[in-house]
Each structure stands twice: as structure tokens, then as C-alpha cells.
Amino acid sequence: MLADPVRAAAVLTELRAALGDAAVRTDAASLAARRGDASGTSSGTPLVLVLPATTAQVSAVARIASTHRIPVVPQGALSGLAGGANAVDGAILLALTAMDAIVRIDPVDQVAVVQPGVVTDDLAAAVAAVGLFYPPDPASSSWSTIGGNIATNAGGMRCVKYGVTRDFVRSLEVVLADGRVVRTGPPTVKHVAGLDLTGLVVGSEGTLAIVTEATLALLPAPGETRGMCATFATIGDALAAANAIMAGPHRPSTLEILDAVVLAAIVAHVPDNGLPVGAQALLLALSDDRAGGADDAAAYARTAREHAALTVDLAGDPARLDALLAARRAFNPAMRALRGASINEDIAVPRSRLAELLARLADLSAELGLPIGTGGHVGDGNLHPVIAFDPAAPAQRHAAERAHLRILALAVDLGGTVTGEHGIGVEKLAALDAELGPTVRELQRSIKSAFDPQGILNPGKKL
Amino acid sequence: MLADPVRAAAVLTELRAALGDAAVRTDAASLAARRGDASGTSSGTPLVLVLPATTAQVSAVARIASTHRIPVVPQGALSGLAGGANAVDGAILLALTAMDAIVRIDPVDQVAVVQPGVVTDDLAAAVAAVGLFYPPDPASSSWSTIGGNIATNAGGMRCVKYGVTRDFVRSLEVVLADGRVVRTGPPTVKHVAGLDLTGLVVGSEGTLAIVTEATLALLPAPGETRGMCATFATIGDALAAANAIMAGPHRPSTLEILDAVVLAAIVAHVPDNGLPVGAQALLLALSDDRAGGADDAAAYARTAREHAALTVDLAGDPARLDALLAARRAFNPAMRALRGASINEDIAVPRSRLAELLARLADLSAELGLPIGTGGHVGDGNLHPVIAFDPAAPAQRHAAERAHLRILALAVDLGGTVTGEHGIGVEKLAALDAELGPTVRELQRSIKSAFDPQGILNPGKKL
Numbered sequence: 001m002l003a004d005p006v007r008a009a010a011v012l013t014e015l016r017a018a019l020g021d022a023a024v025r026t027d028a029a030s031l032a033a034r035r036g037d038a039s040g041t042s043s044g045t046p047l048v049l050v051l052p053a054t055t056a057q058v059s060a061v062a063r064i065a066s067t068h069r070i071p072v073v074p075q076g077a078l079s080g081l082a083g084g085a086n087a088v089d090g091a092i093l094l095a096l097t098a099m100d101a102i103v104r105i106d107p108v109d110q111v112a113v114v115q116p117g118v119v120t121d122d123l124a125a126a127v128a129a130v131g132l133f134y135p136p137d138p139a140s141s142s143w144s145t146i147g148g149n150i151a152t153n154a155g156g157m158r159c160v161k162y163g164v165t166r167d168f169v170r171s172l173e174v175v176l177a178d179g180r181v182v183r184t185g186p187p188t189v190k191h192v193a194g195l196d197l198t199g200l201v202v203g204s205e206g207t208l209a210i211v212t213e214a215t216l217a218l219l220p221a222p223g224e225t226r227g228m229c230a231t232f233a234t235i236g237d238a239l240a241a242a243n244a245i246m247a248g249p250h251r252p253s254t255l256e257i258l259d260a261v262v263l264a265a266i267v268a269h270v271p272d273n274g275l276p277v278g279a280q281a282l283l284l285a286l287s288d289d290r291a292g293g294a295d296d297a298a299a300y301a302r303t304a305r306e307h308a309a310l311t312v313d314l315a316g317d318p319a320r321l322d323a324l325l326a327a328r329r330a331f332n333p334a335m336r337a338l339r340g341a342s343i344n345e346d347i348a349v350p351r352s353r354l355a356e357l358l359a360r361l362a363d364l365s366a367e368l369g370l371p372i373g374t375g376g377h378v379g380d381g382n383l384h385p386v387i388a389f390d391p392a393a394p395a396q397r398h399a400a401e402r403a404h405l406r407i408l409a410l411a412v413d414l415g416g417t418v419t420g421e422h423g424i425g426v427e428k429l430a431a432l433d434a435e436l437g438p439t440v441r442e443l444q445r446s447i448k449s450a451f452d453p454q455g456i457l458n459p460g461k462k463l
Numbered sequence: 464m465l466a467d468p469v470r471a472a473a474v475l476t477e478l479r480a481a482l483g484d485a486a487v488r489t490d491a492a493s494l495a496a497r498r499g500d501a502s503g504t505s506s507g508t509p510l511v512l513v514l515p516a517t518t519a520q521v522s523a524v525a526r527i528a529s530t531h532r533i534p535v536v537p538q539g540a541l542s543g544l545a546g547g548a549n550a551v552d553g554a555i556l557l558a559l560t561a562m563d564a565i566v567r568i569d570p571v572d573q574v575a576v577v578q579p580g581v582v583t584d585d586l587a588a589a590v591a592a593v594g595l596f597y598p599p600d601p602a603s604s605s606w607s608t609i610g611g612n613i614a615t616n617a618g619g620m621r622c623v624k625y626g627v628t629r630d631f632v633r634s635l636e637v638v639l640a641d642g643r644v645v646r647t648g649p650p651t652v653k654h655v656a657g658l659d660l661t662g663l664v665v666g667s668e669g670t671l672a673i674v675t676e677a678t679l680a681l682l683p684a685p686g687e688t689r690g691m692c693a694t695f696a697t698i699g700d701a702l703a704a705a706n707a708i709m710a711g712p713h714r715p716s717t718l719e720i721l722d723a724v725v726l727a728a729i730v731a732h733v734p735d736n737g738l739p740v741g742a743q744a745l746l747l748a749l750s751d752d753r754a755g756g757a758d759d760a761a762a763y764a765r766t767a768r769e770h771a772a773l774t775v776d777l778a779g780d781p782a783r784l785d786a787l788l789a790a791r792r793a794f795n796p797a798m799r800a801l802r803g804a805s806i807n808e809d810i811a812v813p814r815s816r817l818a819e820l821l822a823r824l825a826d827l828s829a830e831l832g833l834p835i836g837t838g839g840h841v842g843d844g845n846l847h848p849v850i851a852f853d854p855a856a857p858a859q860r861h862a863a864e865r866a867h868l869r870i871l872a873l874a875v876d877l878g879g880t881v882t883g884e885h886g887i888g889v890e891k892l893a894a895l896d897a898e899l900g901p902t903v904r905e906l907q908r909s910i911k912s913a914f915d916p917q918g919i920l921n922p923g924k925k926l
Contacts, residue, residue, distance in 0.1 A: 108706055108815040153655045164653055167630070182902045188811040189843035190627055191880035192616045192666045193887055193898050195907050199662035203655045220712050243571055249683050249753045290712045291755030348651040352571040380652035417654035424656055435656050439645045444658045446913030450906060
């Protein structure tokens with residue numbers, strides 16, 4: 001796209017007039033730094049990086065882009081794991097990181113009004129300071145932005161109790177592809193006057209509109225987190241215990257599983273990891289219930305014992321809990337360290353299919369001769385199989401790529417999805433046909449056209 | 464539409480061939496019975512009523528309708544309050560009441576797979592029988608259907624804790640306007656592979672697609688319901704107590720308010736209503752928390768006392784609680800009985816604007832000389848002002864109509880919506896411009912066209 005240097009120069013002139021010189025960057029270092037997200041997937045060569053400071057400036061960028069039919073790639077912190085924010089050739093990279101104000105926290109309505117560039121943990125801390133709670137906690141929350149969380153409908157460990165980012169987005173201000181600014185709906189808890197544009201934009205990975213302000217729902221602060229960690233001799237016992245915990249009345253705020261491959265990788269990679277030795281599966285169950293957090297943890301422990309747990313640790317003190325969570329978070333680096341590189345999946349299946357999923361992943365690992373370690377959010381069926389391989393060994397690279405495609409197909413085969421919380425980006429476009437089918441894909445492209453008839457918003461992504 | 468009797472005859476012949484004679488009705492009694500919903504709003508003259516038994520038959524109806532460009536009006540129990548299921552001229556009334564099977568209840572995945580004609584309370588009872596819980600509880604739950612609940616994104620008293628119908632719809636099987644059958648997404652808790660078609664169809668009032676099967680999320684059974692009922696000398700005290708309860712850590716499962724006009728109407732209308740005498744406002748707060756329901760009720764009572772409650776009733780036994788809930792449910796009939804007729808609103812505003820809303824409703828009542836009684840779901844800002852008038856007095860009729868329009872404008876003016884849970888139907892089309900604005904309306908119509916390019920699905924409704 002945009003092979004015409006005369007038009008490119010005109011675009012840059014118009015952008016500088018609208019945003020000022022400092023917010024329009026074409027130097028190689030600026031462009032290189034914003035070319036791709038954390039996925040490492042391939043990206044194109046952008047025309048320019050812009051850093052708008054206001055909704056009006058975002059609107060001006062969209063107007064200029066639509067006049068010249070130039071692609072626009074909205075970007076946040078670039079913490080994405082599917083290439084959704086990667087540059088495309090000739091694009092305007094629209095970084096929303098400078099729009100990072102927490103506009104308002106309202107304790108009566110229990111909402112926060114924020115700009116898209118606010119870092120997730122910064123919002124969480126600001127609302128916690130006034131006794132409120134923003135539950136979504138993607139793994140990248142220390143550097144991901146709310147805009148990016150909205151683009152991917154980000155999840156995290158607390159989804160099992162509280163839901164995903166979409167569940168906390170009340171209303172959005174968005175800039176359309178042609179520069180018009182609209183609100184997707186009122187900020188009330190309930191409203192059915194229109195179609196649910198808010199929910200539609202959430203998870204659309206920047207393909208429908210550019211989010212310039214979000215009204216987010218908050219909850220009263222939860223109780224102190226209590227928890228238990230149990231190990232099992234088989235992954236089947238751990239899954240059965242997880243299902244029993246979910247069937248019980250004490251909904252955990254986090255319910256994570258790690259399999260034997262992951263446990264061995266963490267034990268090898270993390271000194272003083274605090275993990276029990278020799279277990280084939282680990283279950284971590286937390287509760288933040290105000291009235292009964294300690295009772296909940298005890299109930300999870302009882303359930304684990306009823307399902308033949310080898311060890312049960314009631315993780316009494318916060319330091320012990322932090323150590324366990326740190327070990328859980330070492331999952332990805334530990335798997336990567338096994339052979340130097342890894343492919344990280346993000347599949348989800350109905351919980352009743354998890355045992356079959358794990359059995360078939362073990363078969364796949366054996367067949368292809370590569371370690372596949374699986375862990376993640378067992379409470380909502382969203383697991384992250386990680387394929388470890390040696391990047392210097394071509395046979396392993398190819399085997400890992402085959403494993404990747406087989407795992408995506410497996411998720412769909414078990415009635416699930418190729419992505420639970422990371423998004424499609426550029427990485428999983430090839431899997432869409434199998435999961436969605438041609439009619440749904442056609443419908444989604446028609447919806448895209450309704451928002452963006454020229455197709456300039458993040459082309460080549462998501463859809 | 465459809466002035467051509469030759470084409471009408473052809474349509475009927477094709478419908479009979481596809482569904483069998485018994486499922487295709489053109490007799491006056493059958494058509495009259497299905498012309499309009501519970502709103503009493505005006506409806507058109509339909510061509511035919513069809514009662515499909517399978518998704519394939521629904522698909523056949525859509526194919527026939529799209530071939531002949533005939534409108535199709537999907538219908539459930541006709542419990543709607545906005546005319547969303549009303550007949551339009553020349554339409555095929557597509558009643559989904561015969562598709563009333565609970566296909567499957569899965570205790571591991573905690574989902575129910577149901578056909579659209581299942582009555583809400585029947586589903587709730589079936590899942591309760593296996594220790595599970597379907598929270599959405601619209602006031603019409605004893606006769607409304609899941610399909611209708613999905614069409615309007617129905618709410619109810621428990622929304623304040625559990626959310627609306629959309630929050631419990633995991634995946635839908637729908638028939639498109641041209642007869643194609645698709646699934647809107649996988650039934651997993653989390654998935655971000657596509658745009659959120661599921662959420663988009665929920666609340667679309669039959670304008671985008673015809674729901675033929677729904678996978679609904681369930682929760683473990685809650686605890687026994689405990690509660691308290693408090694009365695206050697002013698509505699302001701009651702609102703302040705409600706805000707304090709919502710700010711506290713014990714999220715109520717129901718938080719309802721009734722103002723002085725409603726209380727007086729119920730006291731006059733319902734013998735043995737169990738309501739305290741002379742109060743200007745009443746607050747009902749319930750908890751179904753397993754660990755701490757009784758503690759929660761006590762906390763609500765303390766909060767009510769801290770906000771100058773006149774009386775606080777801890778509603779210790781279930782019979783007392785049932786009596787209070789029955790009084791709350793008498794709200795609409797009691798208001799109607801005041802003068803013989805009523806207009807029932809369904810507005811929602813941010814909770815911080817409720818005091819202003821109630822003050823302005825009182826001003827409006829005084830100005831127009833009509834009783835306006837307000838009550839409802841104070842916990843999520845969704846209130847139901849009811850305008851009482853004498854249908855035999857033209858001046859009162861006109862004043863009531865003026866009050867109706869003024870209340871809709873007031874909701875929008877306070878940053879809210881003209882409908883929190885009932886839908887737009889035909890009743891509130893005129894209010895859409897003020898609430899949504901022209902750009903959002905245009906977007907919504909473009910989305911409608913993406914689903915239904917001929918515009919045959921429930922034309923003249925919602926959008």
C-alpha cells in the first residue's frame with residue numbers, strides 16, 4: 001500500500017498540522033520500536049508513528065487516513081501476543097500511550113472513566129486507593145494498557161470468578177474510521193435501547209473503531225486473598241478436583257493448573273521455587289471472599305484431598321502465596337528455557353473436555369518428540385499449552401509448527417476456540433475458517449464494513 | 464406489504480409443504496391471539512402464524528420469507544412490554560413456543576442447552592433440581608420464554624448481583640434472514656476468535672436473526688435468601704442507604720426501592736400487604752450468599768439505621784420475605800388501579816443521578832396533575848416510573864402521554880437510557896434519536912443490513 005511518495009508527503013504534512021511536529025515521528029528508531037508486539041510475529045513497514053494527545057487529534061488522524069485511504073494501526077503498550085498491533089505496510093501507527101489519564105473515579109456509580117493509554121495496574125492501584133476493585137488481571141498488567149485490554153478482551157487469572165474485560169466495560173467513546181466520534185452506549189449498568197456496540201468493539205482488535213475513552217465498572221474491594229496449593233499423582237486427579245471445586249458453592253477467584261512438564265521446567269528454571277518435588281500436576285485455588293475466604297481455602301483443600309492429592313498446602317501466609325504465584329508466573333520463561341524457544345498457545349474448551357485435551361496433547365508431544373507443557377486457567381477451560389523447541393534445529397522448528405497447527409485444530413475439534421484471551425491478530429488468521437465457518441466469517445466482514453467501509457482500520461488482522 | 468393475493472397463496476402453500484398443515488395457521492382466532500404482546504401497543508395485520516418444531520423448519524420459513532420478501536416476526540410468550548413481538552402487516556408470525564425442549568443440562572460445564580420456547584421458570588426449576596442456578600429473573604418469568612428473554616436482554620431483580628440475560632448466554636444457534644443456520648461462537652467461557660456475535664444478537668429484539676437454540680451459563684445453587692426491609696421518612700434517605708449498601712462489601716442479590724406514591728397504592732390495593740404504614744419510601748435488600756447471607760442482611764439493616772430508617776424488618780422467616788416480595792410485585796397492578804390505566808416506564812440512569820431523577824419526577828407529577836409512582840431496581844439504577852391516569856378522561860390521557868415523553872427525555876438528560884430491560888419494540892422508537900444520536904443509529908442500521916440485507920426480520924422495531 002501507499003507506493004506514492006507524493007501522497008505520503010502530503011499525509012505527513014497534514015498529520016503535522018493536526019498534531020504538531022513532536023507527535024509525528026518518521027525516524028527509524030521510533031518506527032522500529034513500534035513495529036511489532038510481544039508475539040514476535042512478522043510485521044510490515046509503517047509510514048509514520050503518531051502520538052495523539054486528545055480525542056480530537058485521534059479524530060483528525062482518522063480523517064486524514066480515510067481521505068488518503070491509508071491503513072491505521074491502533075497501538076497500546078505492544079504487550080499483545082498475537083500480532084494484533086503489528087505494523088502493516090504504509091500504515092499510520094496510532095500509539096495511544098500518551099492518552100493515559102484516569103479522568104474520573106466515581107465511588108457512587110462505581111465506575112472509572114479512563115483514557116486508553118492507562119496501564120492496567122495503574123488503574124487497579126488508583127481504584128484500590130479509594131476502596132474499589134478493577135478485577136481484570138492479564139499477565140501483562142504491569143505494562144499492558146486498558147486500550148489494549150479492550151482490543152483483545154483480555155482475561156487473566158481472576159476471570160474464573162469475575163469475568164473478562166468485556167464484563168467490565170460499560171461504555172466507550174470511539175473514533176470511527178472516518179473520524180466521527182461516538183459513544184457506544186450510556187454508562188448505565190443496564191440498557192437495551194441499541195444493539196450492543198460496546199460489547200462488539202471490545203475484542204475487535206482495533207478493526208472496528210479506535211477507543212479513546214472507556215467507562216469501566218468497578219466493584220467494592222474484595223477480601224484478603226487466601227488459598228491452597230495441591231499436588232497430584234496424575235493430571236486426571238487434578239482435573240477432577242478442579243471440576244469439584246467449580247461445582248461447589250465457593251467460587252474461587254483463581255483456579256490454575258500446571259502439568260508435569262511445566263512443573264519440571266519450573267523446578268529446573270526457578271531456584272527456591274517452593275514447589276513440592278515429584279508431583280505430576282499442581283492445582284492452585286484462591287479465594288478473595290470477604291466473609292469466608294479462609295473457609296473457602298479450607299473447602300478447596302478438603303476437595304483436593306478427596307481427589308487423592310499427594311500434598312495440600314494451605315498457603316497460610318501472604319509470602320507463601322506470593323511464592324506460589326511467582327512460580328505459576330514462571331511458567332512461560334521456564335518452558336522457553338527448556339530448549340531455547342517456545343510457541344505459546346491460548347486455547348479454551350468446555351471444562352468437560354479438558355481430560356481429553358490433555359491426553360491428546362501428551363500423544364502429540366510423544367508423536368512429535370517435543371516437550372509440550374500445559375497450564376493455565378483450568379476454572380474456565382482456558383489453557384496455555386507451550387511447545388518447547390530448539391530454534392537452531394530445523395527439524396524441531398518444523399515439528400513445533402506442526403504441533404501448533406494440530407493444537408489449534410484439536411481445540412476446535414473439542415468444541416472450543418483457538419484463542420481464549422490473546423486474540424487472533426495475524427498469528428491465528430489461518431485457524432478462523434475451521435472455528436467460525438464461512439458464514440460467520442462473512443457476517444463478521446460485513447459488520448467490519450458497516451464500521452469501516454474503506455477497510456483502513458488495522459487491515460489484515462482479526463477477521 | 465404483501466398486497467398481492469397470488470403471492471400470499473404461494474407463500475402459504477410453501478409454508479404448509481415445509482411445516483405441515485397443523486403448524487401453519489391463518490384462522491382469525493389464531494392470528495388474533497398472536498397479534499400483540501403485553502404492552503398493548505398497536506400492531507399490524509399478519510398473513511399467517513407458523514409454529515415450527517425444528518431448526519430446519521425455522522430455516523425453511525426464513526428461506527420462503529426471503530424468497531418472497533415477506534416480513535418475519537419472531538415471537539415467544541408475548542410477555543414483552545414494548546411491542547417488540549407485535550405483528551406487522553403481511554408478516555409471518557414465527558412463534559417459537561413449540562420449540563420448548565431443555566436439550567441438556569451439563570453439571571460439569573455448568574451450562575444448559577435449551578430451545579427458545581422454554582419458559583424461564585421451567586428452566587430455573589430444572590437446573591435447581593440438579594443443584595444449579597439460572598439467575599436472570601424477569602418479572603414475567605412464570606410465562607416468558609428464554610427466546611424472548613434473549614431478544615430483550617431481559618433483566619429482573621437479581622441483576623444487581625448477577626447481571627442481565629446477556630451475561631448468561633454463552634452461545635447461540637441462529638437462523639439468518641436467508642435461512643442459513645449458524646452458531647454465533649463456541650460455548651466456552653472465554654473466546655476471542657471472532658467479533659462478539661452472541662452479545663450482539665442478545666437484545667436485538669428479533670431484528671438480526673432468529674434464535675433456535677441457546678447455551679446458557681449456570682452457577683452453583685446460591686444460599687437461602689435472607690433479607691431486610693426498611694422504611695424511611697424521605698426518598699433521599701432511602702437512596703442514600705441504597706448507595707451505602709452498594710458501596711459496602713456485601714453485594715445484595717436484590718435491592719429494590721418503592722416511593723411514597725407506590726407504597727400508598729399498594730397499601731390501598733393489596734389487603735394484608737404487610738407493609739409498614741405511613742412511610743415515604745421503602746428499601747428491600749436481599750442476600751443469597753452461602754457463607755454470610757444472615758450477616759449480609761444484618762449489615763443492610765445497620766446501614767438502613769445509619770441512614771435514619773423509620774423501621775427495619777429483618778424478615779427472618781421465608782413467609783415474611785415472600786409477603787414483602789409479593790407486595791413489591793403488586794407495584795404495577797396497584798398503580799394501574801389508582802386511576803384505571805397506567806404507562807409503565809423502564810428508564811435507567813447512573814446511580815449518582817437517582818436523587819435528581821426522583822425530584823424531577825415529583826415536579827413533573829405536580830406540574831401535570833397525575834400520580835407518578837416510582838420503584839424498581841435501585842441497585843443498578845433501573846427504575847420503573849408508572850404514570851397513572853383515567854383512560855376515560857382525554858385530558859388525563861394527553862397529560863400521561865406528555866409525562867411519558869418527558870420521562871424518556873429526562874432519562875437521557877441524566878446520562879441514562881429510555882429502556883433498561885424492556886426493549887425499544889415499537890413503543891420507544893421516537894426516543895432513539897435523542898439517546899443514541901444519528902451516527903450510532905446509522906451504524907446500527909448498517910449492522911442490521913449486514914445480517915438482513917432485505918430487512919425482513921421484524922421490520923419497524925428496535926432500530
